[in-house]
Amino acid sequence: MKATPARLSTAAAGFEADFQARLHWSADTDAAIEQVVADILADVRRRGDAAVLEYTRRFDRLDVGSLEALELKAPELRAAFEALPAAQREALEAAASRVKSYHEAQKKASGESWQYRDADGTLLGQKVTPLDRVGIYVPGGKAAYPSSVLMNAIPAHVAGVGEIIMVVPTPDGEKNPLVLAAAYVAGVTRTFTIGGAQAVAALAYGTATLPAVDKITGPGNAYVAAAKRRVFGTVGIDMIAGPSEILVLADGSTPPDWVAMDLFSQAEHDELAQSILLCPDADYIEQVQQEIDRLLPSMPRAAIIAASLNGRGALIHTKSMEEACEISNRIAPEHLEVSSREPHRWEPLLKHAGAIFLGAYTSESLGDYCAGPNHVLPTSGTARFSSPLGVYDFQKRSSLIEVSEAGAQPLGRIAVILAEGEGLPAHAEAARMRLR
Amino acid sequence: MKATPARLSTAAAGFEADFQARLHWSADTDAAIEQVVADILADVRRRGDAAVLEYTRRFDRLDVGSLEALELKAPELRAAFEALPAAQREALEAAASRVKSYHEAQKKASGESWQYRDADGTLLGQKVTPLDRVGIYVPGGKAAYPSSVLMNAIPAHVAGVGEIIMVVPTPDGEKNPLVLAAAYVAGVTRTFTIGGAQAVAALAYGTATLPAVDKITGPGNAYVAAAKRRVFGTVGIDMIAGPSEILVLADGSTPPDWVAMDLFSQAEHDELAQSILLCPDADYIEQVQQEIDRLLPSMPRAAIIAASLNGRGALIHTKSMEEACEISNRIAPEHLEVSSREPHRWEPLLKHAGAIFLGAYTSESLGDYCAGPNHVLPTSGTARFSSPLGVYDFQKRSSLIEVSEAGAQPLGRIAVILAEGEGLPAHAEAARMRLR
Structure with missing residues (x-):
């Protein structure tokens, strides 16, 4: 059994089309x-x-x-x-x-x-x-x-x-x-x-x-x-979850077997799970592929891992870490590992992700189980507009407004003008009644 | 033209059925x-x-x-x-x-x-x-x-x-x-x-x-x-809005024409809008009805107001202000006016509402236009679980996790046990690799 994620390079002519094809996942209803x-x-x-x-x-x-x-x-x-x-x-x-x-x-x-x-x-x-x-x-x-x-x-x-x-x-x-x-x-x-x-x-x-x-x-x-x-x-x-995803942004400083195993730990969830590596160092990408080859046979869920990596995985060679950050923002991944010696240099460039795992020691699996943050995260690019499950999902807010008699004077005059402009005369009258 | 909201009393035998019938609004899709x-x-x-x-x-x-x-x-x-x-x-x-x-x-x-x-x-x-x-x-x-x-x-x-x-x-x-x-x-x-x-x-x-x-x-x-x-x-x-609603919780201390006009200002939106008064004082309810009768003919949108109040409005006589608060919580209204001399006595009892307007001077129309809080609010009882439109609707959150080498030791040991318990061996191995 072999697991060979697609090899893409942002320098290649067909990159954009290959990238889009790899990313595509349809949530169409049945x-x-x-x-x-x-x-x-x-x-x-x-x-x-x-x-x-x-x-x-x-x-x-x-x-x-x-x-x-x-x-x-x-x-x-x-x-x-x-x-x-x-x-x-x-x-x-x-x-x-x-x-x-x-x-x-x-x-x-x-x-x-x-x-x-x-x-x-x-x-x-x-x-x-x-x-x-x-x-x-x-x-x-x-x-x-x-x-x-x-x-x-x-x-x-x-x-x-x-x-x-x-x-x-x-x-x-x-x-x-x-x-x-x-x-x-x-x-x-x-x-x-x-x-x-x-x-x-x-x-x-x-x-x-x-x-x-x-x-x-x-x-x-x-x-x-x-x-x-x-x-x-x-x-x-809460949210409608799609297949789980990991994106590893690597500068080549993390042991490549750690990165390979992090890609596996997403891929082992199911065949539709997606594992992507973004890295400016072509040699390092090759080392990660070698570790994938070496480690796969020992994995109990090797068949699922191989299906996931072959079907949806990608190792993407970028021109720079900056470009890798830009591509990550386009993907808006559920899990984003910044496997770098300088994670705090790149973190400010990362705009959209469910959870950001900083540094080589922060494997996604630590976050999945026990680091503390929630592991229910937005998938399929929805981190563009949504957030991890949190306390705020189990709370709601009520606005509080108490207008004083003094405050009702200037506010009432504004409300009368705007309500009349909108053609809502009872709104205007309710404000007018509170004027001295 | 007459506007006669339904008269209900929590002391009446048929209250529960009448109350449910009045509240019912179906958002069934067409x-x-x-x-x-x-x-x-x-x-x-x-x-x-x-x-x-x-x-x-x-x-x-x-x-x-x-x-x-x-x-x-x-x-x-x-x-x-x-x-x-x-x-x-x-x-x-x-x-x-x-x-x-x-x-x-x-x-x-x-x-x-x-x-x-x-x-x-x-x-x-x-x-x-x-x-x-x-x-x-x-x-x-x-x-x-x-x-x-x-x-x-x-x-x-x-x-x-x-x-x-x-x-x-x-x-x-x-x-x-x-x-x-x-x-x-x-x-x-x-x-x-x-x-x-x-x-x-x-x-x-x-x-x-x-x-x-x-x-x-x-x-x-x-x-x-x-x-x-x-x-x-x-x-x-954001949310799928239903018809607009106001609930006025009155202890009888606000001029009744102010309350009548506040009910109108919701009713004038459209025929399906809902205006409800909850009050423990039967005489005051009667005064509000008299003000409705007196003020309606002068309203430019009288026909819409009458249709709304006749079709969906209600003046509900309660045993106490406490009971009125309980009923308000069951309704979870979009707009909730606490038209009372002691609004801060009742506010802590009010659990579910889009916006709470405290005291006689705080007409809903001031909040609609210019007090400051948002006027996009949860309707149809959804204040049970959702909030006014706010800055948070235009933000999203990304969890940040940076596990130190020292931290990866105890966390890794926990993750290994739980991942193996869940039958996810690559998750366990990714954590184990970070152990010293």
Whole structure:
């Protein structure tokens, strides 16, 4: 088996076309999936628990008489945690503690209420409050990620969300003990073993057993993504995630086997994952390719890694680090490693990325699990306009305005003129009534 | 003509059903509109300028040979501003100045980069950066609101957005001078007189003449809303706005004609707008109804006000102010006036609202135009999970992580355990390589 990412060079004539072709990933919706999801949503909205049970029987082969029977109670979560090897228990708790500290700093820096008063006594500001109740979707089956439980539930907790409801499908009743343990560590309020569009519908509309939430976060398959998109507006949603991506910006100072392994650690997620290296040093790119060749055979997930690197990977030779930064900005990658001796020289040039990993020691995998920042990040170039999951996703703001009698005089005169200009006379009159 | 909002009392047996019926507003999508919009989006994506011109010819009856011909240049905007009466010029500038100050305070309070270092030298934080280019949709025709130009463009400016592209339809070539003047005052970068789904498509995908943006904000009709929902993911969008709403929470201390006029000022927007009064004092509710009867005949938009109040308005008698606050939280109104002698007694009880107007002098209309906070607010109960338009809508965050060699040791050991638990061996190996 060979993994040979495409070799591109910005100096080559066909670079732009090759680059665009490599980047292209279509998030086009599938009409068949859309119809199935629309039907499930409507059915759960109408029939509640009964519909959720029916779809869970059909898709997860779980046959129970009531939705209550699919709720995992706190003792079962705690038992799952306590049954883990000590090393796993400690690792989960250490990761949770760091994630919590980071998000507490985030809340302090950007998620507190603020206000000020004008000289005339008028008060202006914003009050920041937590959402009442949120739903966290956790994928089940093969790709079960306990770390995602921490990354979704902890920011919600730090924000002050009152109730966190987790849903996780358990096809054929198979439960992942690490996921249950993570729910215990993260302090999830209630857990239901349901999944798919039916779980999203239950969270969005509520049923007799499962209360409606205000926002749904967390990744899922194409059905879950389509369902989240459709319930957006009834509830909030986080983002619709595409395949995961890493971009490594290298100046050649990092051991090339470290970079090869970082590219692998993205590629091993799935065949559509994308790993890209940008580097001005052609020899170094060659060394990384040699390390890819050397290391691949020993990787347990070599087949997936090879499919990902062959299909979507790229090693791009640039004219300079500056040009590499420009190309990175065009890609707006989910994960961006600045594998350089001078990461702080390049960081100011980097405008769009979900997370920026600075220096050779900062492997993406440290960020994925335990450095502290969130690993739920914008994919497919959406870092151009969106942000990592954070405390702010579990808060909302209300503007505060208290106009004093003195303040109502100049403001009222302005409002009267503008309201009349817009043809809204009651607006004008409401302001005029407050004039002395 | 009479305007008689529904009279409800929380003490009545049928209250819950009546309350739900009054609140209900369905945002269900219209399949015919969806299909038209999907076709327009696909066509503009494929044919660019030519398609935009064709739809503009068809829907706005504007026949020009190129999209360049539909761009309004800076001198025309300035001329529109200079041709206004001095009072309007000054009002626009005063409003813009206050909106700018407020959003600068907002940026300082919640939109700055932050970072900290662990004892072992590991750096964690977030870098906050502006979006590169945004599109602002401004409705044209009858409901042309220059204040919305300020409310969308100024936060983008304060955030540091490089380029602000405004689109505003001008059916039959009719331009609104106040809208053009507001674009001048707000410092919009480029302006095109196009609208509808075709304008949203041009902003999202870009054409030969109009560059693609990163996010689209601003209100529009059902076609614009459907188009925004569909391009979400390709670009960011703000929110999908429903009909406008006001909720007045009154303890009976405000002159009843002020409250009546505040209810009118929401109702005059359109027949679907919703005005609700919550008050524990039955006599005061009666006085407000009398003021409605007395004031309505003098209102230029009396027919719209009557239709809105008769169809969707409500005067609700509550057992107490506390209960009124609870009901307000269930509604999560866009605009919430606390028309009380003790607004700061009730404010802490109010959890969900787009903007909270405290005290009798704070009419919603002052907030709509010039108090400073944004008037683009979450509607239809979405204040449960979303926020006023703000500087944060024109910024995004990138996590910053720089793990020191010392920090990579304990973090690496945790990551190895968790990655192996998740069955991701390359993740584990990438962490292990950084161990001493």
